[in-house]
Amino acid sequence: MRSLNIIGAGRLGKTLGRLWHQQGTFRVQTVCNRTADSTRAAVAFIGAGHGAASLESMDDADCWLIATGDGHIEEVAAALAPRLADKNDTVVFHCSGALSSKVLAPCRPAAIASAHPVHSFADPAQSVRNLAGTSVALEGDAAATSLLGSAFAALQCKLLAIAPENKSLYHAGSVFACNYLSALMDLSLRTFAAAGIEREQALELLSPIVMQTARNNMQLGPEKSLTGPIARGDATTVAAQLEALQQTDPQLAECYRQLGRACVELARRGTLSPDGADALTELLQEPPQ
Numbered sequence: 001m002r003s004l005n006i007i008g009a010g011r012l013g014k015t016l017g018r019l020w021h022q023q024g025t026f027r028v029q030t031v032c033n034r035t036a037d038s039t040r041a042a043v044a045f046i047g048a049g050h051g052a053a054s055l056e057s058m059d060d061a062d063c064w065l066i067a068t069g070d071g072h073i074e075e076v077a078a079a080l081a082p083r084l085a086d087k088n089d090t091v092v093f094h095c096s097g098a099l100s101s102k103v104l105a106p107c108r109p110a111a112i113a114s115a116h117p118v119h120s121f122a123d124p125a126q127s128v129r130n131l132a133g134t135s136v137a138l139e140g141d142a143a144a145t146s147l148l149g150s151a152f153a154a155l156q157c158k159l160l161a162i163a164p165e166n167k168s169l170y171h172a173g174s175v176f177a178c179n180y181l182s183a184l185m186d187l188s189l190r191t192f193a194a195a196g197i198e199r200e201q202a203l204e205l206l207s208p209i210v211m212q213t214a215r216n217n218m219q220l221g222p223e224k225s226l227t228g229p230i231a232r233g234d235a236t237t238v239a240a241q242l243e244a245l246q247q248t249d250p251q252l253a254e255c256y257r258q259l260g261r262a263c264v265e266l267a268r269r270g271t272l273s274p275d276g277a278d279a280l281t282e283l284l285q286e287p288p289q
């Protein structure tokens with residue numbers, strides 16, 4: 001079994017470490033975080049391997065995962081590079097959605113790759129239970145992508161090949177659907193609060209409709225899932241909502257306009273007439289400064 005070192009076993013690193021250890025995919029060997037307490041906790045969570053106080057004191061390994069935050073991957077790769085100078089049978093990878101494998105180029109002749117699981121690792125204990133079925137976008141040197149393809153397939157993940165030059169756009173695609181959904185929920189809760197509806201009650205009333213909308217979008221696609229005043233071409237309702245938001249909080253009105261224009265473009269591809277769409281686009285323009 002191949003050995004795996006993890007530099008930065010935080011939410012993602014310790015989840016993958018534990019799953020690969022449990023599956024017998026990798027022998028988790030040395031773990032190194034920034035602080036000793038965090039390293040100890042990660043080794044305990046993974047249930048295998050031992051901690052190291054520094055990169056220099058880590059054992060050699062067949063495969064290295066750099067799972068620090070994105071901002072530290074480049075400097076860790078540069079620090080790791082000298083000890084890999086003659087290791088052309090070693091694999092080094094990171095799991096960032098935003099960065100390509102090129103950031104690991106100093107580690108050559110090791111084979112380098114990036115493998116981004118489209119999963120939110122907010123709670124590692126939950127991620128250990130839920131990771132199966134996740135898609136993993138993979139790119140890099142053939143020796144590395146082949147090893148990692150098998151390693152993620154062992155966790156029942158689905159593989160998706162991505163060109164390195166498309167990683168920023170690919171990652172922005174998940175940011176829209178995943179991170180911006182949280183921003184949309186916050187805008188919704190702020191608007192309900194302005195209408196006198198408490199957060200807990202608002203979450204309760206939103207839960208079934210948000211879940212249903214998500215299911216509709218997955219099953220029918222966005223064009224057929226869009227309902228509400230913009231889909232119906234109801235300019236009177238849109239104007240009244242815009243006015244109420246502008247009176248309450250101009251930032252809410254600004255977001256309503258921008259997202260509203262995106263909804264109009266979506267509705268144009270559905271049943272909204274060209275005239276109806278043009279009238280709504282006009283209504284949702286930014287007000288003159």
Ligand SMILES: NC(=O)c1ccc[n+]([C@@H]2O[C@H](COP(=O)([O-])OP(=O)(O)OC[C@H]3O[C@@H](n4cnc5c(N)ncnc54)[C@H](OP(=O)(O)O)[C@@H]3O)[C@@H](O)[C@H]2O)c1
Nearest residue numbers: 008009010011012033034035038067068069095096120121
């Ligand atoms: N979280 C997600 O949902 C998610 C999803 C997909 C991909 N990713 C990617 O996964 C990677 C890790 O993200 P994460 O959310 O797991 O991060 P995280 O929970 O913040 O963990 C980062 C870990 O890196 C350690 N670290 C930071 N700098 C270090 C250094 N110079 N040397 C050694 N260890 C260092 C930290 O140690 P301390 O604990 O001691 O500070 C921490 O344990 C990122 O590339 C991210 O883009 C994350």
